[in-house]
Amino acid sequence: MKKIVVVDDEADICFLLKRFLSKNDFIVETAQNGKDGLALIDSVSPDLVMTDFRLGDITGTDLLTTIKTKRPNLPVLIITGYSDIKVAVNVMKLGAYDYITKPLFPDEILVTVKKAIADAESRKDEEHEYQAAATTSSSSTTTDVAKPARRMSARSKAGYILGNSEISENLFKQVDLVAPTNFSVIIYGESGSGKEAIAQEIHNRSKRKDMPFVAMDCGAISKELAGSELFGHEKGSFTGALQTKIGHFELANGGTLFLDEVSNLSYEIQVALLRVVQERKMRRIGGSKEIDLDVRIIVASNERLLDSAKSGKFREDLYYRFNEFTIEVPALRNRKDDLMLFAGSFLESTNAELSKNVTGFSEDVKNDFLNYSWPGNLRELKNVIKRATLLSDGELIEQKSLPFEIVNYRKLKDLDDEPVAAATSISGLAESAENDDTKPSLKSVANEAEYDMIMQVLRDVNFNKSKAARLLNIDRKTLYNKMKQFDI
Structure with a gap:
């Protein structure tokens, strides 16, 4: 178990x-x-x-x-x-x-x-395959050592959703332009906007498409492990190195190496990386043998590498090595013309994964999607659709299956714009009541204030209803009744 x-x-x-x-x-x-x-x-x-x-x-x-x-x-x-x-x-x-x-x-x-x-188990099995290949081929040529990685390309991500908007068209004109070359590429974009998918698409449209595409998230690996992950190590080269490990550069030999959030690499690793990029040769940690490399490098970042270089976080000479071509991936909030196309594609893949048969989205859901700001971009959209598909009991995804913050985005955004707006409305209440035929009643004003207070406390405690009830000095049952009353 x-x-x-x-x-x-x-x-x-x-x-x-x-x-x-x-x-x-x-x-x-x-x-x-x-x-x-x-x-x-x-x-x-x-x-x-x-x-x-x-x-x-x-x-x-x-x-x-x-x-x-x-x-x-x-x-x-x-x-x-x-x-x-x-x-x-x-x-x-x-x-x-x-x-x-x-x-x-x-x-x-x-x-x-x-x-x-x-x-996690699948990754562990693949790693065991690579380690076994390394152990049995320690005297093999570099090309032979790299062979196990070619199985990774069959498991790489499917083609990127192109989109029909002008923004998408311009994006893929750049992809088509740079893909046949061997240029290093820097991809900029917010988290979740699809930078790795763009890198994969560049690889798929290049002459290296039948060779490995290997991705490494530099932000998810500790400084101590980054060198071993990139360059590999020999058995016994340091404490804990119980067997030879093939690094990402060797795994990608002949193909493409994608380094996501590359600015997170330590200065020492950047120095070693610069040498590899310049000479196209490397040694495993603890090894003496020079290994020839034929690897195209694509890097991604959600911050400007030149700015990082000027602040001393990133080596400027390494930045110029990578900066042969630059691609900007737009945020999802700027691609509303493509949003429902992406949503439909994610729905199709989720139906297959969950064995569901949800056919589309209600009009209310479409409007909610188009009005929302999508701070998590495509990754957030995909997760929302997976969750909504799981919760849906009909042919269409309805509002009841969406997260609270998406359905109530406009209302919550108005709350964020307070307290200035709230103070103005309260101070001008008497004046507006004199001139307005639809005078607000005391009860409606009290209800509005109560709703705002409950919403603010719920948001402050991350919608933890037990904590909210304690802060509001009411019991959980009363809070649930209030939430039902206000349709929260």
């Missing part, structure tokens, strides 16, 4: 997740703070960790960073409120497998947990 560690400062959440997951044949241990969670992970050696982003002693970011330093291949699911979607997207850059938004739905949890564990 697979083991799961749940870390959440709410005892109720820990209890419910343990009971639910245990009934589905998982061994579950729980902790209510980050310190105890880390100790539990060390003692239990779980197959998966689920953690709330907001913990009492540390943040989910700190917990995730520590876990990834100790056990980089351990999948971590972040539990967060939908108002923290930007935080969740940033945490995924640090190596989280996925995020689950509150309120929690059992079916969604089970699907995500099983997929995370299955993907």
Whole structure:
């Protein structure tokens, strides 16, 4: 049975997740703070960790960073409120497998947990294949060593959704222009906007399309492991190097290496990377043999590398090596003409994954999608559709299956624009009442103020209803009744 560690400062959440997951044949241990969670992970050696982003002693970011330093291949699911979607997207850059938004739905949890564990096992099997290949071919040529990586190309991502808008057309004109060359490319774009998919598309349209496409998330790997991941190491080269490891450069030999969030690499690794880029040769850590490389490098960043170079975070000479061609991937909020095309594609793939037959979206849902700002971009859209498809019981995805923040985006945005607007409306209430035929009643004003107070407290506590009830000085039943009254 697979083991799961749940870390959440709410005892109720820990209890419910343990009971639910245990009934589905998982061994579950729980902790209510980050310190105890880390100790539990060390003692239990779980197959998966689920953690709330907001913990009492540390943040989910700190917990995730520590876990990834100790056990980089351990999948971590972040539990967060939908108002923290930007935080969740940033945490995924640090190596989280996925995020689950509150309120929690059992079916969604089970699907995500099983997929995370299955993907981790699949990666582990592939790594064992590569290690076995390295062990049995230590005297082989460089070309022979790189052969196992070619199996990765068959598992690479499917073609990118092109889109019909002018923005998409201009984007893929650039892809078509640079793909046949061997230029290094820098791809800029917000988190979740599809930078890796664009890199994959460049590879697919290049002369290297039948060779490996290997991706490395530089933001999800600790400084200590980055060198070994990039260049590999020989058996016994350092403590813990129990066998020879093939690095990403060798795995990508003949093909394309994609380095996501490249600015997160340490200065020492940047120095080593510059030498490899210049000479097209490398040595494994602890090795003496020079390995010839024929690798096209594509890098991505959500911050300007030249700005990072000027601030001393990124080597300027390395930036100019990479900057042979630049592509800007637009944010989803700027691609509204393509949004429903993306949504339809994600719905199709989700139907296949979940064995569902949802055919489309209601008009209300389409309007909600078009009005929403999508801070998490395509990744957020994909997750929203997966969740909504899972919850849908009809042919169309309806509003009831969408997260609260998307359906109520306009209303919440108006709340964010307060208190200036609120103060103005209250101070001018008497004056407007004298001149307006539809004078507000005292009851309607009180209801509006009560709604605003409940919403503000719910958002402040990340929609934790127990905490909200305590702050409002009412019991949970009264809070639920109020939420029902105001259709929250």
